[in-house]
Amino acid sequence: MVFFGGASVSVVHACARDGRGGSPTAVTDDGPYGDDERRRVPGAAGASHAVFVSRGPEQDGRPVFSLRFFTSEGELPSCGHGTLAALGYLAARADTDSDPYRVTLRVGGRTFPGRAVRKGPYAEADFAYGPVELREPDPGESALVLPTLGIPPHALGPGLRVASVGRPRLLVPVASPSVLAALAPDMERLRAACDRLGLLGCYVYAAPSPSGRVAARMFAPSIGVPEDVANANSTACLAAHLGERGIDRVTVDMGDSLGSPATLRARTSGQGLRLGGDVLVTRPPLLP
Structure with a gap:
C-alpha cells in the first residue's frame, strides 16, 4: 500500500x-x-x-x-x-x-x-x-496503422473494425495465437499514427475458438501504456463485434507476453452487454 x-x-x-x-x-x-x-x-x-x-x-x-x-x-x-x-x-x-x-x-x-x-x-x-460504436476503417487509417504493428500480410484476419466507447480504437484480427505472441510493434510509429488519427490504440486478437476463447493484446502508447495487461473496454468492443456474428460469450486471455496472465469475460444478450x-x-x- x-x-x-x-x-x-x-x-x-x-x-x-x-x-x-x-x-x-x-x-x-x-x-x-x-x-x-x-x-x-x-x-x-x-x-x-x-x-x-x-x-x-x-x-x-x-x-x-x-x-x-x-x-x-x-x-x-x-x-x-x-x-x-x-x-x-x-x-x-x-x-x-x-x-x-x-x-x-x-x-x-x-x-x-x-x-x-x-x-x-x-x-x-x-x-x-454501455453502447459500443462499430464501423469499418477507411483505407487511410489501415494504411497508416497496420505497418507499425509488424503483422505479416498473410497473417491478417478478416473483420478489421474501429470501435469506440468514448475514444476509438482499432480491432485487428490475426490468424493465430502464435502470430499474436510474435508481434513487436514499433511503438514510436504506432503512437504517431494513433495520435494523428485520434485513436486510443490497437487491440489485436486471434480468431476465437469454438467455445469463444480468445487471445488478445492491447497496444496503447498514446495514453502512456505501450502494452496493457488487461484492457476491458476493448474486450467489450470485441464482444460487441463478435455478437454481430452470433458469438454471445467470450473469454479473453491477455497479459501473457508481460508475464502477468489476465482473463476477462463478456457476454451479450437482449439486456445488453456485461463485462x-x-x-x-x-x-x-x-x-x-
Whole structure:
C-alpha cells in the first residue's frame, strides 16, 4: 500500500487468471487533488492506471459511487478493468456479508449497476456495459496503422473494425495465437499514427475458438501504456463485434507476453452487454 496526499492507495489486481497475474490498478478515494497529482499516482503505485472513487447519496437503497480514471498521460473517459478493480475494492471496504455486493456507478455521463461476489481475497466482479460504436476503417487509417504493428500480410484476419466507447480504437484480427505472441510493434510509429488519427490504440486478437476463447493484446502508447495487461473496454468492443456474428460469450486471455496472465469475460444478450473478471483485493482500511 502507498500513500497519496495523506490517503491510502490500494493496488488491486484486476482480471486475474486462476489466482495469478491480473492488471495492477491503483484505487483510492478522491479528494481535492489537481489532475497533475492524479497523473502521478499510477507510477507511484507501480500501476498503469489509477481509479479515484467518490461516494454520493444512495439511490434506491444502493450505494452510489463516481469513478475517475487516470494514466500518466492524463484522464480517461472510462476504464473497464479500472471499474472492475473499483468494484472489488468497494466490496472489500464495505466489510459486509452481503453477497453479491451491489452498487450504482457513475462514469462520465453514464449511470449503471455493478456487483461483486466475494470469495476470500478475490471477488468476481461485473457490470452492465454501455453502447459500443462499430464501423469499418477507411483505407487511410489501415494504411497508416497496420505497418507499425509488424503483422505479416498473410497473417491478417478478416473483420478489421474501429470501435469506440468514448475514444476509438482499432480491432485487428490475426490468424493465430502464435502470430499474436510474435508481434513487436514499433511503438514510436504506432503512437504517431494513433495520435494523428485520434485513436486510443490497437487491440489485436486471434480468431476465437469454438467455445469463444480468445487471445488478445492491447497496444496503447498514446495514453502512456505501450502494452496493457488487461484492457476491458476493448474486450467489450470485441464482444460487441463478435455478437454481430452470433458469438454471445467470450473469454479473453491477455497479459501473457508481460508475464502477468489476465482473463476477462463478456457476454451479450437482449439486456445488453456485461463485462466481468476476477479481482484480487488487498483489503483497504475502513474509512469513517
